[in-house]
Amino acid sequence: MNILAPSILSADFSKLGEEVKAIDEAGAQYVHIDVMDGLFVPSISYGMPVIKSIRKCTDRFFDAHLMIEAPERYIKDFYEAGCDLITVHQEATTHLDRTIHQIKELGIKAGVALNPATPLETIKYVLPIVDMVLIMSVNPGFGGQKYIDYSTKKIRQLKEMIDDRGLSTDIEVDGGINTNNVKEVIKAGANVIVAGSAVFKGDNRANVKEFLELMK
Numbered sequence: 612m613n614i615l616a617p618s619i620l621s622a623d624f625s626k627l628g629e630e631v632k633a634i635d636e637a638g639a640q641y642v643h644i645d646v647m648d649g650l651f652v653p654s655i656s657y658g659m660p661v662i663k664s665i666r667k668c669t670d671r672f673f674d675a676h677l678m679i680e681a682p683e684r685y686i687k688d689f690y691e692a693g694c695d696l697i698t699v700h701q702e703a704t705t706h707l708d709r710t711i712h713q714i715k716e717l718g719i720k721a722g723v724a725l726n727p728a729t730p731l732e733t734i735k736y737v738l739p740i741v742d743m744v745l746i747m748s749v750n751p752g753f754g755g756q757k758y759i760d761y762s763t764k765k766i767r768q769l770k771e772m773i774d775d776r777g778l779s780t781d782i783e784v785d786g787g788i789n790t791n792n793v794k795e796v797i798k799a800g801a802n803v804i805v806a807g808s809a810v811f812k813g814d815n816r817a818n819v820k821e822f823l824e825l826m827k
């Protein structure tokens with residue numbers, strides 16, 4: 612089954628709780644939570660207190676995308692804030708294997724994210740120990756950017772790597788996804804779809820329903 616993970620980065624922060632409830636009620640399975648530190652990426656978004664607050668608004672799966680340097684410093688804090696899956700960037704942690712184990716030892720899922728320019732070969736050895744690989748289809752740091760076309764090929768190649776090794780790792784695609792290109796990334800092999808601006812611009816309930824229909 613394909614999963615929709617609306618990115619709350621594009622939500623109206625003045626009514627974040629309502630926005631989260633709306634996407635939950637419309638049927639989105641995950642809540643994608645982008646954490647930015649102003650160092651790994653230029654922007655600063657939000658952190659644990661905000662995650663703890665919205666945890667009260669929904670039982671949906673919290674998919675945390677950490678765009679922070681040395682994320683190993685904060686894994687336990689994000690777990691305690693209520694995250695169900697923590698994804699770290701391959702480029703941001705020196706001891707990736709250790710960081711993945713740190714997440715899994717808490718009993719939650721672990722993901723690894725790759726920037727557009729980072730080759731798939733960099734995660735060859737850790738692939739069997741992660742639950743999800745996040746393919747960035749824009750350079751991380753901002754919502755509302757244009758999908759980078761070569762990401763489709765990268766998703767296809769990752770899907771081949773996963774299938775060849777008999778694994779069932781989830782493939783998440785993040786950045787510039789809209790109702791015009793969602794079918795293309797699913798066909799390439801992605802099964803967890805992040806959409807920020809395409810969900811929260813306009814009527815978020817109707818947008819979630821349109822995505823879910825296209826993702827069947």
Ligand SMILES: O=C(CO)[C@H](O)[C@H](O)COP(=O)(O)O
Nearest residue numbers: 751752754755786787807808
């Ligand atoms: O990780 C991210 C940015 O770094 C966001 O999840 C992503 O950009 C979603 O926003 P949009 O769908 O508007 O591109």
Ligand SMILES: [Fe+2]
Nearest residue numbers: 618645676785
């Ligand atoms: Fe993200």
